[in-house]
Amino acid sequence: MNTIKINNIVVLTGAGISAESGLETFRKRNGETFWPVGDDVFPLEDVATAEAFARDPELVQTFYDQRRAKLGTVAPNATHRALARLDAEWPGDLLIVTQNVDDLHERAGAKRLLHMHGELKSAWCLGCDARSRWEGNLIDGPACPACGAEGQLRPDIVWFGEMPYEMERIEEALRKADLFVSIGTSGAVYPAAGFVQTARYMGARTLEMNLEPSQGSVFFHESRIGRAGDLVPVWVDEMLKP
Numbered sequence: 727m728n729t730i731k732i733n734n735i736v737v738l739t740g741a742g743i744s745a746e747s748g749l750e751t752f753r754k755r756n757g758e759t760f761w762p763v764g765d766d767v768f769p770l771e772d773v774a775t776a777e778a779f780a781r782d783p784e785l786v787q788t789f790y791d792q793r794r795a796k797l798g799t800v801a802p803n804a805t806h807r808a809l810a811r812l813d814a815e816w817p818g819d820l821l822i823v824t825q826n827v828d829d830l831h832e833r834a835g836a837k838r839l840l841h842m843h844g845e846l847k848s849a850w851c852l853g854c855d856a857r858s859r860w861e862g863n864l865i866d867g868p869a870c871p872a873c874g875a876e877g878q879l880r881p882d883i884v885w886f887g888e889m890p891y892e893m894e895r896i897e898e899a900l901r902k903a904d905l906f907v908s909i910g911t912s913g914a915v916y917p918a919a920g921f922v923q924t925a926r927y928m929g930a931r932t933l934e935m936n937l938e939p940s941q942g943s944v945f946f947h948e949s950r951i952g953r954a955g956d957l958v959p960v961w962v963d964e965m966l967k968p
């Protein structure tokens with residue numbers, strides 16, 4: 727890839743980059759999406775919508791409590807480390823937009839990072855609207871650190887039907903991007919799945935790295951197929967080569 731004219735980079739990451747750390751990706755079966763956590767399997771509509779939370783808050787809190795607890799058992803992998811290196815050393819603009827709600831990018835050291843689908847380690851108070859860093863469980867209805875109200879905290883996760891975070895900032899970065907890179911995402915969930923079209927339309931070169939061609943593969947100038955942990959460090963080396 728010609729790096730000479732590239733200044734502004736937007737990287738989009740998805741569940742595929744955390745798979746090599748031991749966090750499972752989502753599974754599609756008969757057109758339905760399931761989340762595996764340990765030996766349990768949760769259908770999408772039971773755990774990832776505001777309706778599900780209203781219907782069965784215990785189930786939803788338990789699901790996210792389990793996923794939050796799992797973070798303590800996993801570590802960043804070669805992809806997270808390579809992207810953190812790119813962040814530290816890339817002299818131009820860079821924005822890493824992740825759909826992942828784990829904390830592996832930041833644990834690897836990434837700073838220019840945006841969690842568009844929220845974070846497991848954040849709790850959102852439905853009473854006072856504050857977001858607080860959160861490490862433990864929410865199932866027991868703990869008090870909000872900001873207002874003290876009990877039983878008002880929900881996972882700070884963007885559920886289906888809710889608006890992803892910081893879309894204006896993302897759109898602006900996509901408009902300015904010289905290079906858009908998508909890594910480990912199936913390209914099935916909008917608006918993230920449409921970022922490649924926006925970036926390309928505005929003139930960016932587009933590259934995907936994934937285990938298999940994503941659903942939007944035709945929109946990319948280049949597809950590199952394989953494990954992110956093998957592909958991404960090589961690509962970062964290319965980008966940072968003097």
Ligand code: OAD
Pocket residue numbers: 739740741742743745746751752753774825826843884885886909910911912913914915935936937938940952953954955
């Ligand atoms: P998916 O689980 O839909 O897709 C993961 C992609 O990663 C698939 O295309 C896999 O082929 C690929 N993959 C798996 N292992 C890989 C590896 N080692 N290296 C490279 N690629 C690998 O996950 P996302 O696309 O991230 O939304 O899903 C997007 C959104 O859908 C999520 O953020 C979540 C979900 O519903 C919300 O929670 C709102």
